[in-house]
Amino acid sequence: xxxxxxxxxxxxxIDHPLDIKKDYSLALKRCAVKSIVKxxxxxxDNIYTHNLxxxxxxxxxxxxxxxxxxxxSMSKKLRGAIFYKGEELGIEDSExxxxxxxxxxxxxxxxxxxx
Numbered sequence: 001x002x003x004x005x006x007x008x009x010x011x012x013x014i015d016h017p018l019d020i021k022k023d024y025s026l027a028l029k030r031c032a033v034k035s036i037v038k039x040x041x042x043x044x045d046n047i048y049t050h051n052l053x054x055x056x057x058x059x060x061x062x063x064x065x066x067x068x069x070x071x072x073s074m075s076k077k078l079r080g081a082i083f084y085k086g087e088e089l090g091i092e093d094s095e096x097x098x099x100x101x102x103x104x105x106x107x108x109x110x111x112x113x114x115x
Contacts, residue, residue, distance in 0.1 A: 003047045009034070010054040010076075012069035018060070027059040030083055055080040 039047040058069035086097040
C-alpha cells in the first residue's frame with residue numbers, strides 16, 4: 001500500500017512572537033502543491049510526499065486568541081489574490097486561471113505601469 005504525506009512550507013509575517021513552549025492550532029485558507037516527491041521503498045509500495053505552500057492568510061489560534069499571518073512575498077500575495085478571484089468567479093480549474101491571468105499581466109505590463 002502506498003503512503004501519502006503532506007509537508008507544509010511557507011513564511012508569513014505575524015504581529016508578535018510565539019512561545020516555543022506552547023502548541024498552536026493553524027488554519028490554512030489556501031495552499032498549492034509545489035511538488036510531489038516519490039520515494040521508492042524497494043518493494044511494491046512507495047512513499048509520496050506532497051509539498052504544500054500556503055498562498056493566503058494563515059490563522060494561528062492560541063487559547064482562544066487569533067493571530068493572523070500574512071504571506072511575506074509579493075508574488076505569494078498576487079498568487080493568493082488571483083486564486084481568490086477565481087473562486088469568486090466560480091472558476092473550476094484554478095491553476096489554469098492563474099496561468100492565464102499571469103500571462104495577461106505579462107502581455108499588458110506596459111499598460112499596467114503607464115496608469
